Amino acid sequence: MKRRLPGFRATLAIAALVLVALAGTIIWWNLRAQRREIARLRSAIRNLTASYPIARLVVLDQTADAEGRARTRVRLVFVDDQGRRCGDPIEATLEGSRIYFEALLMIFKDPLVERGERRSMAFPTRLFSEAIAPERGVALSVLDENGVPTIYDRPERTPEDLSPATYRKILQRFWHYANHPDQAGRYGIKVLQGEAVFTEYQVKRYYSVFVEADGGLSIRPELIWWEE
Numbered sequence: 001m002k003r004r005l006p007g008f009r010a011t012l013a014i015a016a017l018v019l020v021a022l023a024g025t026i027i028w029w030n031l032r033a034q035r036r037e038i039a040r041l042r043s044a045i046r047n048l049t050a051s052y053p054i055a056r057l058v059v060l061d062q063t064a065d066a067e068g069r070a071r072t073r074v075r076l077v078f079v080d081d082q083g084r085r086c087g088d089p090i091e092a093t094l095e096g097s098r099i100y101f102e103a104l105l106m107i108f109k110d111p112l113v114e115r116g117e118r119r120s121m122a123f124p125t126r127l128f129s130e131a132i133a134p135e136r137g138v139a140l141s142v143l144d145e146n147g148v149p150t151i152y153d154r155p156e157r158t159p160e161d162l163s164p165a166t167y168r169k170i171l172q173r174f175w176h177y178a179n180h181p182d183q184a185g186r187y188g189i190k191v192l193q194g195e196a197v198f199t200e201y202q203v204k205r206y207y208s209v210f211v212e213a214d215g216g217l218s219i220r221p222e223l224i225w226w227e228e
Contacts, residue, residue: 047116050213052081054122055101057209058226059201062097070097074127075226076140079208092138096131102140102196104174107215109190118188119213123171125194134196191215 057076064070073093078086102125108118128137170177170187177184178192199219201207204226210218 043114043116047114047119048110048214050119051210051218052119052213053079053083053208053210054081054103055079055124055209056206056222057099057101058206059099059203060091060226062203069095069131071095072097072099072129074099076127078124090138090140092127094127094129094132094138096129098130098198099201100128100130100134100137100196100198101209101217101219102126102128102134102137102194103217105191105193105195105211105215105217106170106189107191107193108188109185110214112188113214120211120215122195122211122217128196 055076055078057074060073060075062070062072071093072095073091075089075091077089080086103122104125106121106123108120112118113120124140126134126137126140128134166187170184170189174192177189181189181191184190184192195217197209197217197219199207199221202221206222206224206226207219208222210220212218
């Protein structure tokens with residue numbers, strides 16, 4: 001029976017070590033790739049489910065005339081994406097009890113939202129109610145000297161990283177781009193549309209109007225109540 005040489009055993013040992021090291025490297029790279037993918041998915045979910053405020057409103061009181069027709073007095077302030085107030089409060093009294101908040105929406109394509117490069121934008125237009133036509137409502141278009149809504153006013157760039165010139169161009173031709181999605185798509189825009197939301201308000205309770213990053217408006221009650 002032949003005896004194996006010591007050198008052969010050493011070679012086998014080295015080969016085994018190399019295989020173990022190679023397997024470990026492959027496992028490490030796979031784990032690293034999985035962690036990166038998990039981080040990417042978490043970031044995408046966070047970006048797609050994010051929201052930011054654009055306004056706060058409170059119904060100060062609701063009354064009814066002799067014929068039972070409701071009248072609602074509402075106070076609204078615009079806020080930036082950090083919740084800081086922009087401009088002076090707006091107070092108005094409207095016929096009816098169901099107050100609608102209307103805005104124009106600019107909704108960007110999902111991949112851009114997932115990567116955090118864009119988020120939906122809303123441009124408040126008016127308040128109205130079930131008792132009055134929208135065109136008879138209270139106008140909410142609050143613009144700065146450059147024609148940009150104050151809630152998105154930035155000295156250099158907008159939160160969505162559109163240049164101020166491009167931003168104004170889209171606003172000025174909003175409905176044109178809404179009806180020409182191929183042109184809007186050049187700016188990463190998926191949809192341009194109007195939307196109005198309402199809720200069953202409790203008198204003197206604050207409500208915040210939010211824009212969902214992937215599109216749409218929402219009204220959420222706060223835990224804060226109006227105090228004279």
